[in-house]
Amino acid sequence: xxxxxxxxxxxxxxxxxxxxxxxxxxxxxxxxxxxxxxxxxxxxxxxxxxxxxxxxxxxxxxxxxxxxxxxxxxxxxxxxxxxxxxxxxxxxxxxxxxxxxxxxxxxxxxxxxxxxxxxxxxxxxxxxxxxxxxxxxxxxxxxxxxxxxxxxxxxxxxxxxxxxxxxxxxxxxxxxxxxxxxxxxxxxxxxxxxxxxxxxxxxxxxxxxxxxxxxxxxxxxxxxxxxxxxxxxxxxxxxxxxxxxxxxxxxxxxxxxxxxxxxxxxxxxxxxxxxxxxxxxxxxxxxxxxxxxxxxxxxxxxxxxxxxxxxxxxxxxxxxxxxxxxxxxxxxxxxxxxxxxxxxxxxxxxxxxxxxxxxxxxxxxxxxxxxxxxxxxxxxxxxxxxxxxxxxxxxxxxxxxxxxxxxxxxxxxxxxxxxxxxxxxxxxxxxxxxxxxxxxxxxxxxxxxxxxxxxxxxxxxxxxxxxxxxxxxxxxxxxxxxxxxxxx
Numbered sequence: 084x085x086x087x088x089x090x091x092x093x094x095x096x097x098x099x100x101x102x103x104x105x106x107x108x109x110x111x112x113x114x115x116x117x118x119x120x121x122x123x124x125x126x127x128x129x130x131x132x133x134x135x136x137x138x139x140x141x142x143x144x145x146x147x148x149x150x151x152x153x154x155x156x157x158x159x160x161x162x163x164x165x166x167x168x169x170x171x172x173x174x175x176x177x178x179x180x181x182x183x184x185x186x187x188x189x190x191x192x193x194x195x196x197x198x199x200x201x202x203x204x205x206x207x208x209x210x211x212x213x214x215x216x217x218x219x220x221x222x223x224x225x226x227x228x229x230x231x232x233x234x235x236x237x238x239x240x241x242x243x244x245x246x247x248x249x250x251x252x253x254x255x256x257x258x259x260x261x262x263x264x265x266x267x268x269x270x271x272x273x274x275x276x277x278x279x280x281x282x283x284x285x286x287x288x289x290x291x292x293x294x295x296x297x298x299x300x301x302x303x304x305x306x307x308x309x310x311x312x313x314x315x316x317x318x319x320x321x322x323x324x325x326x327x328x329x330x331x332x333x334x335x336x337x338x339x340x341x342x343x344x345x346x347x348x349x350x351x352x353x354x355x356x357x358x359x360x361x362x363x364x365x366x367x368x369x370x371x372x373x374x375x376x377x378x379x380x381x382x383x384x385x386x387x388x389x390x391x392x393x394x395x396x397x398x399x400x401x402x403x404x405x406x407x408x409x410x411x412x413x414x415x416x417x418x419x420x421x422x423x424x425x426x427x428x429x430x431x432x433x434x435x436x437x438x439x440x441x442x443x444x445x446x447x448x449x450x451x452x453x454x455x456x457x458x459x460x461x462x463x464x465x466x467x468x469x470x471x472x473x474x475x476x477x478x479x480x481x482x483x484x485x486x487x488x489x490x491x492x493x494x495x496x497x498x499x500x501x502x503x504x505x506x507x508x509x510x511x512x513x514x515x516x517x518x519x520x521x522x523x524x525x526x527x528x529x530x531x532x533x534x535x536x537x538x539x540x541x542x543x544x545x546x547x548x549x550x551x552x553x554x555x556x557x558x559x560x561x562x563x564x565x566x567x568x569x570x571x
Contacts (some may be wrong), residue, residue, distance in 0.1 A: 280319075281365040281409040282455040283377075287340055290354040290381070290418060292446035297395065299347035301384040302354060304448075305339040306363050311374035312399055313428030319364060336362035342384055354446075362455075365402055365409040375402035378423060379416070379448065394422040396445045399433070400452070411454050418445040 110118075287304055308317045340359040345351060363377055381396040396418040404410045419427075419436060420443055427433055437444035 277368045278370075279457045280367050281371075281457060282336065283363045283365050283409060283411075284336075284453045284455050285361045285363065285377075285379075286451040286453065287356040287359050287361060288449040288451070289356055290446045290448045292352060293345070293354050293418075294352055295347055295349045296420075296445055297345050297347060297354065298383070299345065300386060301342040301344055302395075303339050303342050303382045303384060304356065304361065304379055305382060306361050306377055306379050307338070308363055308365070308402065309376045309378050309399075310372075311428070312376045312378075312430065313425045314374075314376075316378070317375075322364070338362060368408060371403050371407060371409065373401075373403050373407065376400070377402050377410075379450075380423065381418065396420055397423045398448055399430070400450070401430075409454055411452050413451045414449075416448045416450060418448050419443055420445050 285306055309315065310317055338361055340356055340361055343354065343356055343359075345354050365371065366375065377400045379398050379400070380394050382392050383395045385391050385393075398416040398418050400410065400414060400416060402410055417433065417437060419433065424436075427436065
């Protein structure tokens with residue numbers, strides 16, 4: 084009811100306020116009683132003792148401040164200073180003792196080092212004395228062995244000299260007469276090789292760095308001799324252009340490789356020719372000019388899409404070296420894109436071409452050039468090899484044991500014509516001559532560096548052809564020598 088009355092009064096006041104400003108009516112009796120009741124209840128509530136709680140909480144954090152007299156403070160400072168001085172004195176005493184111990188140890192270590200040095204010096208002197216003694220013994224043994232070997236060599240030379248004097252005699256001038264002229268006519272004279280063309284073998288290993296710059300297909304490398312870089316190709320009248328080095332005793336020497344395949348992918352970095360050999364015939368030493376050039380062209384063979392063969396890259400190599408001899412050695416040659424450019428007439432222009440435009444460079448070609456033995460048709464239609472003439476003549480002059488055995492087999496083969504013995508003896512004779520010629524040619528080829536390279540490079544088929552031709556010339560030479568000896 085009180086709330087209702089209060090609400091009614093409030094509503095009436097609101098209506099009155101809405102109607103216009105009016106004075107508040109005095110509180111009613113009920114309102115005064117309510118306010119008094121609330122005040123009495125609040126007064127009865129206990130009030131906390133905040134001061135006591137503050138003292139209890141802050142007691143642990145309080146700082147007690149005191150007062151010291153100047154005399155007492157001075158005494159305390161003096162005591163602290165005395166304590167620091169005593170600690171410093173003790174530390175200095177400990178340091179002094181430590182330094183004394185280190186000095187003693189250093190002296191002992193120095194004495195030990197001096198003793199060890201003296202012992203090592205004595206050991207070194209002993210080792211040196213032993214080495215000198217052993218070296219003296221070795222030198223004495225060497226001198227003794229040298230004296231013995233010298234005496235044995237002198238005895239052997241004396242024996243050999245006696246044998247030579249008995250079998251050969253002394254060297255005397257050839258008497259003038261018909262016999263002397265006949266002897267000179269029977270000799271095999273050396274061939275003037277400076278006028279004979281030099282065959283070259285080019286061993287093509289691989290072209291590196293091509294990747295996908297070369298399309299997929301089959302490729303062939305062709306070598307041609309040009310009069311100069313940027314000039315014209317040269318040809319031999321009987322062989323033509325690109326004939327290589329012709330044939331040697333029935334063995335072909337082509338100027339182009341066999342086709343090799345390239346997949347044309349970016350990770351196919353190499354075009355491998357697997358050490359194929361191509362050949363070129365260089366002019367003779369007397370006709371060779373510094374401008375002569377070997378031009379190598381890389382051909383893409385035609386296929387289903389394009390049946391025409393085309394040149395995709397080329398490079399060049401001087402045909403003459405610094406001594407105006409046919410070139411020889413191992414080379415890394417840069418491949419230029421496209422066909423042979425006649426505007427490139429100097430090797431520095433080739434370098435400038437790929438230096439200014441790297442796209443003009445296709446890759447590097449690795450080639451090894453070797454000089455092959457030359458041959459020439461001699462008197463009587465026999466084929467004379469470059470390294471065969473002197474070896475055969477020397478073997479006849481020295482009259483080696485194998486040559487004597489060969490002549491004995493020839494005489495027995497000539498004497499025994501009956502039955503089936505002659506063919507077998509002639510076959511054995513040919514095999515013996517072939518083996519002798521093969522060994523003699525290898526000994527002759529080992530006498531010079533260029534001959535060593537040519538002998539190593541010759542194939543087995545070529546060796547067999549050389550041996551068969553050499554056996555025929557040996558047979559003619561041996562029969563002539565026997566006839567001359569019988570006449571004498």
